[in-house]
Amino acid sequence: MYINVLKDIPDKLEEENFQSILSARSVRVERIVSHGHASPPSFWYDQDEAEWVLLLKGAAVLEFEGEAEALRLAPGDHVDIPAHRRHRVASTAPDEPTVWLAVFYDGKQPLA
Amino acid sequence: MYINVLKDIPDKLEEENFQSILSARSVRVERIVSHGHASPPSFWYDQDEAEWVLLLKGAAVLEFEGEAEALRLAPGDHVDIPAHRRHRVASTAPDEPTVWLAVFYDGKQPLA
Numbered sequence: 001m002y003i004n005v006l007k008d009i010p011d012k013l014e015e016e017n018f019q020s021i022l023s024a025r026s027v028r029v030e031r032i033v034s035h036g037h038a039s040p041p042s043f044w045y046d047q048d049e050a051e052w053v054l055l056l057k058g059a060a061v062l063e064f065e066g067e068a069e070a071l072r073l074a075p076g077d078h079v080d081i082p083a084h085r086r087h088r089v090a091s092t093a094p095d096e097p098t099v100w101l102a103v104f105y106d107g108k109q110p111l112a
Numbered sequence: 113m114y115i116n117v118l119k120d121i122p123d124k125l126e127e128e129n130f131q132s133i134l135s136a137r138s139v140r141v142e143r144i145v146s147h148g149h150a151s152p153p154s155f156w157y158d159q160d161e162a163e164w165v166l167l168l169k170g171a172a173v174l175e176f177e178g179e180a181e182a183l184r185l186a187p188g189d190h191v192d193i194p195a196h197r198r199h200r201v202a203s204t205a206p207d208e209p210t211v212w213l214a215v216f217y218d219g220k221q222p223l224a
Contacts, residue, residue, distance in 0.1 A: 005166060006188030022164045022192055026138035027217040029164060052134045052141060054117060054213070056168075076118030080134055101166070103215060105139040 005031050006056060009097050013037075021101075032100040034060070039088035046086050050107025054078040058098025061090040083107045117143050118168060121209050125149075133213075144212040146172070151200035158198050162219025166190040170210025173202040195219045 003019055010017050013035040022029035028049075039045070044065055055073040062071045062079065065086035071079060081087055092098040115131055122129050125147040134141035140161075151157070156177055167185040174183045174191065177198035183191060193199055204210040 004186070004188040005190060008188075021190065022215070024162065024217055024219060027215065029215065050136065074116070076116040076120075078117060078133065101213070103134070103139065103141060105136055105217075107136060 003031065005101065006099065009033055009099065013097070026106060028104040030102045030104070032102055034058070034089070034092040034098040034100070035096075036092055036094040037089065038091050044086035044088050046084055047081075047104075048083055049104040050083045051081045052078065052103040052105070053081065054101045054103075056099040056101055058093040058096050060092045060098050060100075063088050063090045115143065117213065118211065121145055121211065125209070138218060140216040142214045142216070144214055146170070146201070146204040146210040146212070147208075148204055148206040149201065150203045156198035156200050158196055159193075159216075160195055161216040162195045163193045164190065164215040164217070165193065166213045166215075168211040168213055170205040170208050172204045172210050172212075175200050175202045 003021070005021070010033060013033060016037050017033040019031045019033075020028070021031055055075055055077050057075055059075075060073045062073065064071070070090055073079070115133075117133070122145060125145060128149050129145040131143040131145075132140070133143055167187055167189050169187055172185045174185065176183070182202055185191070
């Protein structure tokens with residue numbers, strides 16, 4: 001199903017909404033909509049793939065394991081998260097949908 | 113250099129502005145800013161890589177060789193362009209910057 005990334009936003013979200021946009025051999029693109037969601041306390045994402053994520057709407061705070069300072073993201077901000085870099089979503093905007101574009105890819109370096 | 117994809121927009125653009133955002137083995141992400149630019153008449157892009165492109169701001173019309181109907185893109189619209197699918201930018205908004213996010217990737221199918 002074709003979705004406009006910015007307009008086709010689900011109204012009510014009990015859980016985060018994941019929508020596959022592109023799926024190829026080397027890359028996957030997903031649209032993620034959060035509505036005040038955060039990762040559970042002391043939960044860390046630990047992913048086999050690298051993930052480049054762009055915040056399109058709303059606001060979010062990301063935490064990375066071992067880093068004292070959290071990363072605040074506004075629309076247009078992005079971050080490249082290497083595979084197995086443990087991270088969590090500390091918070092997203094409580095009063096509006098937060099829309100992410102996530103590009104998952106093989107983050108391994110080419111052989112020298 | 114870190115750029116906010118939506119906020120760090122060059123003021124005056126004689127030519128389209130390309131900004132590399134992510135460069136990995138399997139995928140490249142670029143931010144492209146057009147300001148009324150279009151492809152030259154009868155010019156066609158013919159690329160070795162597949163390109164998934166998302167329009168973030170502004171407006172654009174894309175043409176694909178052999179297709180009578182052009183594709184009008186509004187913010188949030190996206191299109192996946194296979195490698196060597198010949199296409200051109202017929203127009204972009206004349207009165208505001210048009211901001212694209214382009215994901216270039218290896219579009220070859222996995223071996224069966």
